[in-house]
Amino acid sequence: MKNIYTWAAQPAKRTLTVADLKVAKGKKKFTQVTVNSHEEAYAAEKAGFDMIICQAKNVLKAREGSKHLFLTASLILNEYVTKEDIMRGAFKALEGGADAVMTPRSMDVVEMLTKEDVPVMGHLGLVPRKSTSLGGMRAIGKTSNEAFELFQKFKRLEDAGAFSAECEVIPENVMGEISKRTNIVTVSLGAGRKADVMYLFMEDICGDTENLPRHSKAYGNLLKLRNEIKLERIRALKAFKKDSMSGKFPGKKQSSNLDKIQFEEFLNQLDQ
Secondary structure (H helix, E strand, O other): OEEEEOOOOOEEEEOOOHHHHHHHOOOOOEEEEEOOOHHHHHHHHHOOOOEEEEEHHHHHHHHHHOOOOEEEEEOOOOOOOOHHHHHHHHHHHHHOOOOEEEOOOOHHHHHHHHOOOOOEEEEEEOOHHHHHHHOOOOOOOOOHHHHHHHHHHHHHHHHOOOOEEEEEOOOHHHHHHHHHOOOOEEEEEOOOOOOOEEEEOHHHHOOOOOOOOOOOOOOOOHHHHHHHHHHHHHHHHHHHHHHHHHOOOOOHHHOOOOOHHHHHHHHHHHHO
16 A cells, blocks of 8 residues: 555555556556446445546545545546646546546647646547547457557557556457557556456446447346346335225334323313
């Protein structure tokens, strides 16, 4: 556990720092998962994850659940539009307890942040919100030319000062070669096993979605439990209504009465 100061000038402890991740590159694997509530962050810490990532607006919730894990705040494209929005969002997230920010924006934006010593995770490969420019949701780096162009983007991201990159849906062998040739900490989301950090969404790991992406794997079945909860809620409500209409509810356990003498005195008072 490392002692740090947050951007709010508060002492804190972290299991990892940016410096730790950079030193461990290529030597040790880490794990990352999305969290957007204190319950999810708590579960990730208890499960032994190394890193968590949340939407920037949920930083305080994430920190409530996990005081010590390395937390990255994602600056969502349509929520942080102008450079001023991005800078203010980054500082607010860091002040709230984030250790880094993630942005899929341009190299100029990354450089703007890193010039202020903001630790930045970029986003390369498939960026779903930009998928129309890529011809749809598909792997990036499926040809030699496209793979080399992707490598050049990693080098530009490195030059812009990013310490890390979310690497989404990239062929494993391409990812492996790129990761060896950049000092950026590579975070694999559908980019195979040869990156530095293995990453999936919370809902995919826990089986809490109907449409599991090809690159994901469900290790639980929360969706089944949620559906069972919906059915159980309806069953309980129907049973309550039925008992209420038939006079079975409330019963003796759910009701109380005045004792006989006190009740008779009450009736006399009503009749006076």
